[in-house]
Amino acid sequence: MAFPLVSTLGEYHGRRDEARGDPERYWLRCAGALDWIAQPTHAVDANGTWFPDGRLNASVNCLDRHLETHGDATAMIWQGEEEDDVLHLSYRQLLAQVCRMANVLRDHGVAPGDRVAIHLPGVPEGVIAMLACARIGAIHVVLFGGFSPEAIADRLADSGAGVIITADVGRRGAKRIPFKATIDAALDHGASLPIRHVFVVSVTSETIPMTDGRDRFLSPLLSVASALCDPEAMEANAPLFLLYTSGSTGKPKGIVHGTGGYLLWAAYTHALVFAHAPGDIFWCTADIGWITGHSYVVYGPLANGGTILLFEGMPSHPHPGRWWRVIEKHRVTGFYTSPTAIRALMAEGDAVPERHDLSSLRVLGSVGEPISQEAWGWFHATIGGGRCPLADTWWQTETGGIMISLVPGAIEARPGAATFPLPGVTALLLDASGTILEGEAEGMLCIAGSWPGRALGIWGNEAHFHATYLRPFPGFYFTGDGARRDRDGYFWLTGRVDDVINVSGHRIGSAEIEDALAAEPAIAESAAVGVPHALKGQAIVVFVVSNGPAPDDILSRVARAISTRLGRYAAPERVYVVPDLPRTRSGKIVRRLMRKIASGDTEGFGDLSTLANPTAVATLIATVRPHT
Ligand code: WT7
Numbered sequence: 001m002a003f004p005l006v007s008t009l010g011e012y013h014g015r016r017d018e019a020r021g022d023p024e025r026y027w028l029r030c031a032g033a034l035d036w037i038a039q040p041t042h043a044v045d046a047n048g049t050w051f052p053d054g055r056l057n058a059s060v061n062c063l064d065r066h067l068e069t070h071g072d073a074t075a076m077i078w079q080g081e082e083e084d085d086v087l088h089l090s091y092r093q094l095l096a097q098v099c100r101m102a103n104v105l106r107d108h109g110v111a112p113g114d115r116v117a118i119h120l121p122g123v124p125e126g127v128i129a130m131l132a133c134a135r136i137g138a139i140h141v142v143l144f145g146g147f148s149p150e151a152i153a154d155r156l157a158d159s160g161a162g163v164i165i166t167a168d169v170g171r172r173g174a175k176r177i178p179f180k181a182t183i184d185a186a187l188d189h190g191a192s193l194p195i196r197h198v199f200v201v202s203v204t205s206e207t208i209p210m211t212d213g214r215d216r217f218l219s220p221l222l223s224v225a226s227a228l229c230d231p232e233a234m235e236a237n238a239p240l241f242l243l244y245t246s247g248s249t250g251k252p253k254g255i256v257h258g259t260g261g262y263l264l265w266a267a268y269t270h271a272l273v274f275a276h277a278p279g280d281i282f283w284c285t286a287d288i289g290w291i292t293g294h295s296y297v298v299y300g301p302l303a304n305g306g307t308i309l310l311f312e313g314m315p316s317h318p319h320p321g322r323w324w325r326v327i328e329k330h331r332v333t334g335f336y337t338s339p340t341a342i343r344a345l346m347a348e349g350d351a352v353p354e355r356h357d358l359s360s361l362r363v364l365g366s367v368g369e370p371i372s373q374e375a376w377g378w379f380h381a382t383i384g385g386g387r388c389p390l391a392d393t394w395w396q397t398e399t400g401g402i403m404i405s406l407v408p409g410a411i412e413a414r415p416g417a418a419t420f421p422l423p424g425v426t427a428l429l430l431d432a433s434g435t436i437l438e439g440e441a442e443g444m445l446c447i448a449g450s451w452p453g454r455a456l457g458i459w460g461n462e463a464h465f466h467a468t469y470l471r472p473f474p475g476f477y478f479t480g481d482g483a484r485r486d487r488d489g490y491f492w493l494t495g496r497v498d499d500v501i502n503v504s505g506h507r508i509g510s511a512e513i514e515d516a517l518a519a520e521p522a523i524a525e526s527a528a529v530g531v532p533h534a535l536k537g538q539a540i541v542v543f544v545v546s547n548g549p550a551p552d553d554i555l556s557r558v559a560r561a562i563s564t565r566l567g568r569y570a571a572p573e574r575v576y577v578v579p580d581l582p583r584t585r586s587g588k589i590v591r592r593l594m595r596k597i598a599s600g601d602t603e604g605f606g607d608l609s610t611l612a613n614p615t616a617v618a619t620l621i622a623t624v625r626p627h628t
Pocket of ligand 1: 366370
C-alpha cells in the first residue's frame with residue numbers, strides 16, 4: 001500500500017483536512033505504506049510519541065521488502081570521483097552488502113542500542129554502514145568529514161560510540177583527505193574514549209598506520225561474512241540514529257531520531273515532494289554527514305523503492321559541468337541540492353549546463369537556506385528547462401524531514417517561497433510574546449502539535465530538548481526561524497532568529513566559535529555573528545578583544561583556534577580586534593548590534609542608552625567601515 005496521492009490542489013486540501021480532522025486514522029493509514037513486524041494500533045500518544053506499539057526494522061523497509069517486486073532493479077548508482085568509476089547495485093546486491101557489514105559488526109560485539117560512528121567520504125560503504133546498523137538495531141552516528149579531530153572526539157565522547165567505521169582517505173579532485181589520520185588524532189585527543197574497534201574502508205591502496213588490536217581493514221572481513229543477516233525487530237521509538245547539530249549553546253547536540261516515525265516521515269515527504277514514481281533516479285547531493293543525506297540520500301528514496309545516486313566528487317571538478325554530466329550520464333529524474341551549490345554553479349555561466357542533456361530531469365528541490373528569486377529562477381529555467389517543478393523545502397535536523405514545501409501539481413510556485421506546510425504539518429507564526437499571528441504577518445515560525453518525524457530528543461539531555469524547542473512557546477515546537485506569510489498564505493523563510501549562523505547550509509552556533517576562542521590565551525573575549533554573503537548565504541564575522549596588547553599573529557591564532565576546535569568549515573570571513581564589545585548593563589553582549597555593523601549597516605541603532613558602554617558602538621563602526 002502506498003502513501004495517499006497528492007497531485008492536485010483538491011487532493012492537497014483533502015489530505016490536509018484528513019490529517020487535521022482525524023490524525024489517528026490518517027497516520028495509521030500512512031503507516032500502512034511501511035512494512036511492520038508488529039503493526040501499530042495507535043498513531044500518537046499524549047506525549048507526541050508515534051506508533052508506540054509498532055515494531056519494524058528500517059533496513060527491511062529500505063531493502064528486503066522490495067526484493068519480491070523489483071529485487072534486480074538498481075537500488076544505488078555510485079559515481080566515483082573518476083569518470084569511469086561507476087558501480088550499480090541492485091536491491092538484492094545492496095541487501096547482501098548490508099548483511100555482510102551487519103554480520104561483521106555483530107561478530108565484533110555490536111548489540112542493539114550500541115552506538116556506531118560512521119566517518120566516511122562519499123563511498124557506497126557509507127550508505128551500507130548506515131543500513132547495516134539499522135539491521136542489527138545499532139544506533140548510527142554519522143560524523144561529517146569536515147569536522148576537526150577535536151570536534152570528532154567531543155561527539156564520540158557524547159555518543160559513547162564503541163566502534164568507528166572510517167576510510168583510509170577521501171578523494172576530492174586530486175586531493176586526498178586523511179580520514180583515518182583524523183580519527184587517529186581524535187582518539188589521541190580523547191585518550192579515554194571507549195573505542196573498541198576502528199574499521200577501515202580502503203579507498204586507495206596507500207598504506208596508512210594501523211593500531212594493533214584496534215584497527216582492522218573492512219574488506220577482508222566483509223568477504224568472509226555471510227550475506228544473510230536476521231534483522232532485529234525494533235520498537236518504533238528505538239533510536240535509529242543520532243546526528244549532531246548546532247544550537248545556541250557551545251555544545252553540539254546529538255539529535256535522536258526514532259525508527260518508525262522518522263522512517264515514515266522520510267518516505268512520506270520524499271513521495272509527496274518529489275512525486276516519487278517507480279523507475280525514478282533520485283540524486284540528493286548532500287553528504288551523508290547531514291540530515292539531508294540521511295533522509296533523502298538513504299532512507300526516504302530507498303524506503304520508496306527508488307534508485308539513489310551517490311556521487312563521490314565535487315560539483316566543478318575536473319570541469320565546471322561535472323554535476324550536469326552526472327545527471328546526463330545517469331538519467332537522473334529527481335535532483336535535490338542547496339542554494340549555495342546553485343549560486344556557485346550559476347556563477348559559471350549558462351553555457352556550462354547548456355552543453356549537457358538534462359532532459360531526464362522531472363523535479364527539482366532546494367534545501368538548507370533561503371533561496372533568492374534569482375537563484376530560484378536560474379535553477380528552474382536553466383537546469384529544469386522551465387518544465388520541472390522546483391520545491392524550496394524548509395525543514396531542520398530536528399524535524400526529520402521536509403515540513404514546508406511545494407507539492408508538484410498541487411501548489412503553484414512562487415520563486416523564493418517555501419510555499420505551504422505539507423499535509424500533517426500545522427505551521428504558525430507567533431510574535432515575541434507568544435501571540436498567534438493571523439493572515440499576512442511576520443513572526444517566529446512554530447509548529448503546532450507533533451508530526452511523525454519529530455526528533456525523540458537530545459542524546460543524554462532530555463531536559464535540554466524541552467527547554468530549547470517546547471518551552472519558549474508552550475504548546476508549540478519552536479523552530480528558531482523567522483518567517484513571513486503573504487496574503488495568500490505562502491510561507492517565506494527569513495532566517496534564524498537565534499544565534500545560529502548558516503554558512504553554505506552548515507549550521508554553526510555563535511557560542512561554538514566563542515567557546516573555541518575562549519581557550520586561546522591571547523583572547524579575552526569574542527563575539528561571532530553571521531552576515532549576508534553572495535556565495536555562502538552567510539559568512540562568519542568575529543570580533544575579538546585581546547588579552548593585553550594584541551600579538552602580531554592574533555588573526556592567525558583566531559583562525560587556528562576555530563579550525564582546531566571545529567573544523568575549517570567554520571573559518572571566519574573577517575576578524576576584527578576591538579577594545580570592547582557592546583554589552584547591556586547586565587553584562588550580556590549585544591550580537592544584534594554587531595551583526596548590523598558587520599553587515600555594513602551603520603544607521604538606525606535605536607536607543608543605545610541601555611548599553612553599559614555605548615561608545616563601543618562608534619569604535620566598532622570605525623573598525624568595520626573600511627571593509628564593508
Ligand atoms: C536550518 C536547519 C533541512 C536540512 C538541511 C539543514 C535553514 C533549511 C531552508 C529553506 C530557508 C532553510 C533554517 C533551518 N533552512 N531549509 N528551504 N529556506 N531556510 O538542516 O542543519 O538542521 O539546518 O536551516 O534556518 O532552521 P539543519
